[in-house]
Amino acid sequence: MRSSRSINHIALMGTFVRILQAGSLSAAAKQLSTTQPTISRQLRALENYLGLQLLNRSTHGMSLTEAGRRYYEHTRGLLQDLEAFESGLRGEATSPTGLLRLVVPTAFGQGWLVELANHYLEACPLMRLEWQLSEAPVNFAEQAIDCVIRVGQPTDESAIARPLGEVRRLLAAAPSLLDRHNKIERPEDLPNLPWVALSPYYQNRIDLHDGHGNTREIAIAPRFVADHIFSTLTAARLGIGAVLISEWAVRADLANGTLIRLLPSWSGTPVPVYLIYPRTKFYSAKLRRFIEVIEASVPGFLGEDPVVRKK
Numbered sequence: 295m296r297s298s299r300s301i302n303h304i305a306l307m308g309t310f311v312r313i314l315q316a317g318s319l320s321a322a323a324k325q326l327s328t329t330q331p332t333i334s335r336q337l338r339a340l341e342n343y344l345g346l347q348l349l350n351r352s353t354h355g356m357s358l359t360e361a362g363r364r365y366y367e368h369t370r371g372l373l374q375d376l377e378a379f380e381s382g383l384r385g386e387a388t389s390p391t392g393l394l395r396l397v398v399p400t401a402f403g404q405g406w407l408v409e410l411a412n413h414y415l416e417a418c419p420l421m422r423l424e425w426q427l428s429e430a431p432v433n434f435a436e437q438a439i440d441c442v443i444r445v446g447q448p449t450d451e452s453a454i455a456r457p458l459g460e461v462r463r464l465l466a467a468a469p470s471l472l473d474r475h476n477k478i479e480r481p482e483d484l485p486n487l488p489w490v491a492l493s494p495y496y497q498n499r500i501d502l503h504d505g506h507g508n509t510r511e512i513a514i515a516p517r518f519v520a521d522h523i524f525s526t527l528t529a530a531r532l533g534i535g536a537v538l539i540s541e542w543a544v545r546a547d548l549a550n551g552t553l554i555r556l557l558p559s560w561s562g563t564p565v566p567v568y569l570i571y572p573r574t575k576f577y578s579a580k581l582r583r584f585i586e587v588i589e590a591s592v593p594g595f596l597g598e599d600p601v602v603r604k605k
Contacts, residue, residue: 463562
């Protein structure tokens with residue numbers, strides 16, 4: 295009897311945490327494939343078990359009581375550790391099951407990272423992925439996020455950051471743009487072109503290097519500035535300006551001639567890519583398997599040499 299009550303208690307704890315993470319009883323019911331009245335009964339059962347009110351509920355919404363806040367903060371960590379430990383035990387002999395929640399860069403997450411997600415789902419057919427596109431900071435515990443893929447140096451020293459590779463960046467322009475300007479033969483010729491700028495990485499200057507340790511800082515005057523790579527790619531295709539852009543984004547354009555690579559011996563400073571996840575005592579089988587798949591797959595996406603036309 296005691297074991298059954300413990301299991302029921304753990305289930306009620308899980309329901310309470312899901313309510314807070316989902317934002318409402320109805321949303322939690324939908325995620326748990328049950329009804330709102332069932333979720334409400336489970337919440338009341340937990341409050342009766344504890345002899346405390348955890349949530350203030352009204353027609354305008356819900357809010358945590360002070361006891362509820364403290365209970366949520368403690369329970370959430372306990373359940374995460376328990377899930378990871380049990381998942382690890384099951385993962386010794388079985389394929390991972392459940393839901394893996396990721397936050398991925400907006401551009402990558404709409405492009406080749408989806409292929410990586412497919413690799414993972416093929417390797418783990420019992421898993422589901424929740425794919426969130428965002429560059430915003432992540433609170434792993436509060437948002438119930440398993441891991442994050444980030445471009446650029448990580449800033450959260452409390453989390454584990456595994457390097458996955460580097461995004462190589464190159465110079466490119468549309469043939470129509472180059473036909474209107476003198477031939478580009480050296481970095482010092484680049485300011486003669488109109489430019490498209492990707493504001494998170496560069497705007498009024500670009501830093502270049504070659505394979506012999508030489509570097510150049512080139513001032514540019516962009517005609518079009520955007521904060522998203524797909525906007526700058528479209529602008530470059532239209533001939534608005536030359537662009538310094540991630541190699542993966544322009545492989546097809548370089549292969550079919552929509553864009554032409556400029557100064558092939560010169561490149562932009564590469565940008566590192568990291569897989570980031572919280573430090574914990576136990577790592578679930580679903581996360582460990584994802585780490586294996588992504589570390590095996592990402593170099594292929596980042597390291598292929600494109601077919602280019604040179605001018």
